[in-house]
Amino acid sequence: MPTTRCGTVALVGRPNVGKSSLLNAILGTGLSMVSPKAQATRLPVTGIHTTGHAQLILLDLPGLLEPGYALQRSLRHLALEGLRRADLIVHLHPAPEAPAPPLATLIPDAAAPLTSQVLVVLTKADLLDPTAREALASSGAIPVAVSEPDTIAAVVAAIAERLPEGPFRHDPDDIGTQPVRFFVGEYLREAAFARLEEELPYAVTVEVEEFREDRRPVYIRASVFVERDSQKGIVIGKGGAMLKELGIHARGRLEALLGEPVYLDLRVKVLPNWRRRAATLARFGFPLPPDETS
Ligand SMILES: Nc1nc2c(ncn2[C@@H]2O[C@H](COP(=O)(O)OP(=O)(O)OP(=O)(O)O)[C@@H](O)[C@H]2O)c(=O)[nH]1
Ligand SMILES: [Mg+2]
Structure with missing residues (x-):
């Protein structure tokens, strides 16, 4: 061998x-x-x-x-x-x-x-x-x-050639370890980075509330969070046009990953200062260094 x-x-x-x-x-x-x-x-x-x-x-x-x-x-x-x-x-x-x-x-x-x-x-x-x-x-x-x-x-x-000798830890066909659910937020943020200006993409985070892989199309309900009401208006856009664009981008990326059609149900919500508060960071899965959590 x-x-x-x-x-x-x-x-x-x-x-x-x-x-x-x-x-x-x-x-x-x-x-x-x-x-x-x-x-x-x-x-x-x-x-x-x-x-x-x-x-x-x-x-x-x-x-x-x-x-x-x-x-x-x-x-x-x-x-x-x-x-x-x-x-x-x-x-x-x-x-x-x-x-x-x-x-x-x-x-x-x-x-x-x-x-x-x-x-x-x-x-x-x-x-x-x-x-x-x-x-x-x-x-x-x-x-x-x-x-x-x-x-x-x-x-x-x-x-x-620099890796240690040892058995494979994953199936050779796998390309990742994170669930598709994780990438819902990533691809919405990718769209936000591409379409929104200045500080706004940095104020965006996403929470997936429902992910139904047993349905066709796959049903995903998610909230897009921003920090202020004015940002919410921009993310929704005129007549919902911006949110629709963000959704179309993310849906295309998710469909490519899943190989299945996807229905993406999006809401925009305001969570003031979520990037600066320990409780909201924890909610979105961002750990703080140990000296800040004691
Ligand atoms: N010309 C050129 N541009 C590149 C290349 N690799 C990446 N880029 C561009 O560099 C920019 C940043 O690429 P990312 O891959 O997002 O960089 P990153 O290091 O992951 O950035 P962070 O996640 O913000 O730390 C994008 O606009 C890429 O298209 C390359 O080989 N050539
Ligand atoms: Mg990067």
């Missing part, structure tokens, strides 16, 4: 460097939400990629940033936790801003030094001109561009 390798791989870096895009490119499907706006990923998304004798359990983590308010402190806490439980850390940094700084400069608050190996990947390499690209190749760094399958294959190979 050939040796198999399997391990947890944390995708880390500043917001917007291309972590979710790399996960999707490796999986060959748009599982994780992507946005040109920073701080898109909140709860970590797990993707599984099995190739030959290696199984990569990839954690797409929130971007590391200096937190301002409670939700951001939760996201940083989630990212640090993901880092700690990884067998391998992939530090993503944009190629046009190479070289990457040492990962330690991004996490001066990590409670203990990281023991996992770190692999540096330089993203968005397609944005470099050919001379800069050549200089990068000779530096030994791993450049990647989501539009270039060869570079994705090279990253997968570099990750696979």
Whole structure:
């Protein structure tokens, strides 16, 4: 029997460097939400990629940033936790801003030094001109561009050879571990990031109230929360037009994931300051660091 390798791989870096895009490119499907706006990923998304004798359990983590308010402190806490439980850390940094700084400069608050190996990947390499690209190749760094399958294959190979030996932990056909229910909120937020401006997408969160997979179409009832009445008006839009657009986007993404038609029943509700309050963060599944919960 050939040796198999399997391990947890944390995708880390500043917001917007291309972590979710790399996960999707490796999986060959748009599982994780992507946005040109920073701080898109909140709860970590797990993707599984099995190739030959290696199984990569990839954690797409929130971007590391200096937190301002409670939700951001939760996201940083989630990212640090993901880092700690990884067998391998992939530090993503944009190629046009190479070289990457040492990962330690991004996490001066990590409670203990990281023991996992770190692999540096330089993203968005397609944005470099050919001379800069050549200089990068000779530096030994791993450049990647989501539009270039060869570079994705090279990253997968570099990750696979660094994983510990061990049996697969998931069915090789699985691509993720989270229920479709989780992605209802993700794809609604993806639409909000694409269609709403400035601070508004950051004020959006989603709660799924009913998920009936036994019905055709699959029936999903969810509330879209914002922080103020004025935001509620914008999310609903003139005659409900904006909410309809958000729903159409999310429905399309969910139907692709489920392979079934979906009916999405949406309401918009106001929950003042939900991003800054421990109780509302807990309700939406965002843990605060231990020093804030005591
Ligand atoms: N040109 C180019 N753009 C890319 C590439 N990879 C990602 N992007 C773009 O970079 C932006 C951010 O991508 P994401 O994958 O959402 O970045 P992220 O690191 O997950 O961001 P957060 O979740 O906010 O931390 C999006 O507009 C992507 O389309 C790439 O290889 N080339
Ligand atoms: Mg992301």
